[in-house]
Amino acid sequence: MTEPGKVRLSIDGKEIETSAKATVLDAAKQAGIHIPTLCADDQLAPYAGCRLCIVEIEKMRGLPPSCATNVAEGMVVRTNTPELHRVRKMLMEMLLSDHPYDCLACAKNLHCELQKMAEEFGIRERKLRHLTRESVLDESNAFYSRDMTKCVLCAKCVRACKEINGVTAIDLSGRGFNSIVQPFGDGPISESVCESCGECVERCPTAALSIKKQVWPDKEVSTICPYCGTGCGILLGIKDGKIVGVRGDKNNPVSRGQLCVKGRFGAFEFIGHPARLKKPLLKKNGEFVEASWPEALDYMAEKLKPYIGADRFAALSSAKCTNEENYLMQKFARAVMKTNNIDHCARLCHASTVAGLADSFGSGAMTNSIDEFRDAELILVTGSNTTENHPIIGYRIREALRKGAKLIVFDPRETWLANQAWLWCRQKPGTDVAWINGLIRIILKEGLENKKFISERTEGFEDLKKTVDKYTPEYVSKISGVPEEQLFQAARAYATAGKSSILYSMGITQHSHGTDNVQSLANLAMVCGQIGRAATGVNPLRGQNNVQGACDLGALPDVFPGYQKVADEALRKKFEDAWGVPLSSHPGLTIVEMLNAAADGKIKALYIMGENPLLSDPDLHHVEQGLKALDFLVVQDIFLTETAQLADLVLPSACFAEKEGTFTNTERRVQLLNKALDPPGEAKPDWEIICELADRLGYPMSYPDPAEIMEEARKLTPQYHGISHSRLKGGCDLCWPCPNQDHPGARILHQDRFTRGKGKFTAIEHLGPAELPDKQYPFTLITGRILYHFHTGTMTRKSAGLNQIVPGPYAELNPVDAKKMKVKNGDQLRVASRRGEIKVAARVTEVVNIGELFIPFHFYEGAANVLTNPALDPVAKIPEFKVCAVKVEKAAGEK
């Protein structure tokens, strides 16, 4: 019997059982039967254009294309008859007739599908005289070339651009034999809306689209992309001990082979960059001199020894390092240095998520998985420029939109998603609690709430109801600037859709009331019962590749791994027993507090692993003061960052490609890294350095490899109990919580009960940002990231291509303001806040509202964080990166 949803068919005499939705081509591939094709692609809709995949099917007329023919029960297919061979050969002769004769000089020589196919059909000469296609050679893109003389018009590129990326930077133009793939109007591709994701280049069977300076690797190693929190799988191509390129890993369950521009083109140049740190550097008389490892570590141990147990030492762990390294770093702080002064950059991005969602739901992470966005009926995106900052998650939203999902965006900026949204509400920066309360009030007034969910699954509803009552549409509209009608539309659509998913990021969290914002979203979801089911929930997108894991593994001042409070005696006892030393019960300092304490002389020694606070933290002048006031600063990094330059000791570490371990992505998925290369020079993996240092401070740490570290960590971390390297190596695809070794992990949280039992409503009043524009500083500054660079630019600014696309700092300025100030695109602006001043180029665009300014913070030479306000959220201690008051003027006489 055939299973339901399956059919049986015969291909070339082989009996095959496959999904009823499969095409004949899928079924053949599954059975290991080769059918030639140039235009079929698993991730794209069938095109049936090349016609090479034709087959013979009994009881069907003609030669149907297998890529566009569905399987059927009892179907009898033949894929390789003399007739098929003859027809395919003729097709190949046609395709070759207009193809240039330059295989030897071609970038794709020996890697060209057309060439391979010609070989397969034994074509040695051309039967048809040469026809030529008009040539348009376009070298304008930073990463790839476009040569239409080599195009076979399979349209994979234009389909990928439309179906995967949703950008449609290119399309077919003209028709018939004269069709070519073009951006528009014969213009160069660099002037189009192309995002350089490379999905087109990846799919091109010939050299019509080819990577510039292509070097073909000898082998490929599958690992995880080092940039955002999406956790895409990449294949690092290696030749002669060097990384020569990156491809998407089709077997990765998150990205399925898709990548963004940073992942595909910007994730490898930095690895082999000459500026990588190769030896420890000791500062002597203000100059760095190279030191040996024993010398460096002995010195460091000696300098740190006096601070053991005194809470005058602090450590910054890293969201760029592995789970295992984060575990060790917090263990080092707690068990060796006897302090809870351990924190990392999650403080700066999602501390309010961790605090807020933990309080509301009992767990501070995405409630649902990335793939579920595709099935949502409504997606409410707020404070996330997803298509730029989490591009592959952006693809999933684009998939949902194509399937007919409604998109609501609340964002002060007109992001790509805002532009595509069913409803875009442009709230004033820092007014999120107001509009969310306003939505809840409308939902309650109209009786659209989920009464059953509220009564059975939650607590504290009455207080919330009382609090939101004053948030009338009129009142909310006045605060937020969102028209009343839009508030009604948003509230009704969100509440009534079968599956509504909330997606947010740092536009919500990086406020002095970030925790309030997060908990307001939690309130909204619970009021409507839009949580605990597939494709619903409250979903914070984490910014760094392993920021989720760094939090999970306890690189936070108030909790041990697994969010177990240091102040809780029973939990502390558990760790004291495991680690064999008494531990401090006082929660430690957060990042900004550490630097304040350093400036005040209360913290004397700071050990920074893989962070660059001198560019990433608010109010950089103050950060610099703090760092300079330290007695001893150690920075362990892959480059001599802005922060490292101030250090007394710099330790060279291995990057993601040079070590083993695990990263946990934003959807709580734990993924294994694979080592592709040895670190340069004497650089070492962070975990090894920490171990050697701990040894010197009288606390031996001895692990043969990261797998062993995880063995220890998982036993102490309830969410990770069932997650081991051996399971991951065995192909298990695990999202925490995973309570035991047989557990499959969990995609959806809070299904039957919230982690904390009942979901907790929090009654919250709108308070507004700490600093608002005034006469002296009339603009609101918003900071953030962009598609082409990452964080402090340490890695992306080593990529020539990314630098070509975005070479330096800029500020987005509304045309109305620009006109008033007589500023043109590219003019230099002087932007100043109460804390400092920077110079950046003007980019005049309607993406930002009048009176608002957006500056990406990637650039040291125009560092946005010189300006930002270190005002902290009282609960999560996250600084208010998203709103501060600035003044802007044209920098006189400069261009």
Add this chain to the structure above:
Amino acid sequence: MNEFPKILSANWGKPNSAGIETYLASGGYEAARKALGMEPAKVSQEVLDAGLRGRGGAGFPAGRKWTFMPKDNRPRYLCVNADEGEPGTFKDRDIMRFDPHMLIEGIIIACWAMQANNSYIYIRGEFEEPAKILEKAIQEANQKGFLGGKIFGKDFNLQVWVHRGAGAYICGEETSLIESLEGKRGNPRIRPPFPPQKGVFDQPTTVNNVETIASVPFIIREGIPAYRKFGTEKSPGTKLFSVSGHINKPGVYELPLGYPLMNFINEVAGGMIAGIKLKAVIPGGSSTPVLRAEECQNVNLDYESLAAAGSMLGSGAVTVIGEGTCMVKLLEILTHFYAHESCGQCTPCREGAPWAAQIAKRIHEGKAELNDIDVLSSLGANMMGRTICPLADAAACPIIDFPKKFREEFEAHIRNKGCPQAKPFPVEFK
């Protein structure tokens, strides 16, 4: 015009034949009123029983096509194919110019039968004048209450729009037409799903030719026997024939199906131009197989007789080719046309048509070898039935047939190192 029964062209000679008053005076819109008093399924059945077959070229029974529309709650669409562009064909243009209301009445009936509330007339972009006439006629019909809401007091709404194409022969193919109507490049769609399942705007859609729809009012008004009185058993009714070429009276003629081809040429269409003898006929538009003069002798103009002769009735476009016409040159023109009109999606059509055009040109210019004739035939064979839509089949037809039926002429070009004739055509511009 001639003495034959007139169903489609009955009003053509009348003053202001395109006006609604003229149409009403001849019993116009009575059929629609009658149809709306019938069960929709009964209307489809009548059209099926009358034996009306698609007049666009494929000849599929019209009533049956309508029954493919699903009976769910989705909005349904009728697209009228007025993208007349097959070389030799110019009949629909005259229906729209001279009696647009007959088409509109047919649309009302067809939409009632399919319970479709929206209809688009997809007219080729170059037909600016017929488009304007249609727009005006639609306006008149709206004013009279034949279109819009509550037609004939029934709870039935119908909107009819004219949608202009913009110069692409392929949009006469029904799925390309649908793509084009959606504002896209006119590439054909892969079937299944077929238009009744997922057509324009993803909704159930039927595409019918202008002449097919215009034939419907007569059938409903006069009944099946009245319609079947004309034509043959298997090809009942009348049909419009557009005749062009070396003929004295080119133009559009309505004839009962089954009329002898030679009588049509020699009598109805006024015979061959003086001094030019018949060489060949393309009987149903440029994508139907060519017949040599001797093959035309006992052929009748209906689906069956032409099929038996190895050709097709097609769109009823009779291209009369006189002696003194170079068939190689003619093939070059036709293949150039198909190469120009190929959308470019399928390899055999995109590459094959320009190839054939190039070879035909080379043969005509005397730059070819004998072997090229075989390459031509094999190209044709590899285009036929190898693509998503029938454009490649249409293109392949002359590529295969011309060298087969006029092999001697092709060989003569090669032997002679060029066209043996001084001029490719017997008629000159004067």
Add this chain to the structure above:
Amino acid sequence: MTIEFKESAKKELDRMLSRYPSRQAALLPALFLAQREFGWISDEVISYLSQLMELPKARIYGVATFYTMFNKKPVGKYFIQVCRNIACAMMGGDGLLDYLSQKLGIKEGETTPDNKFTLVKVECLGACGEAPMMQINDQYYGNLTKVKVDQILAGLK
């Protein structure tokens, strides 16, 4: 953006948009409108339509270049299109083109220096009964002879 539809054209586009359940369906009407208003489909027109129709520029360009009636370069005041297909060819279509070419002093595909006439040959225009024929702007002219062509050209000021 330096070009913009006049109010009347905007209203016409709105009327077109109301006929279809999808915005893109009005793209061909919008391109026709733009060609009428701006003379030809320049890159600037495509950028403008991209905003107006909420469609990617590449897609609009792809559509505009698929159809032959959208001019991707400027044409003369009188756009003469001569049918080259079989019925016209058999009735002296080549001679018609040569005659026009000679009278206007331009080759096929060219525009007169005064931008008055553009001469092109096109595929079948669906008026084979009037072969040889041509189209000037929106008007068909059939059963052409030298005398007729002279008269027609004389009438075009």
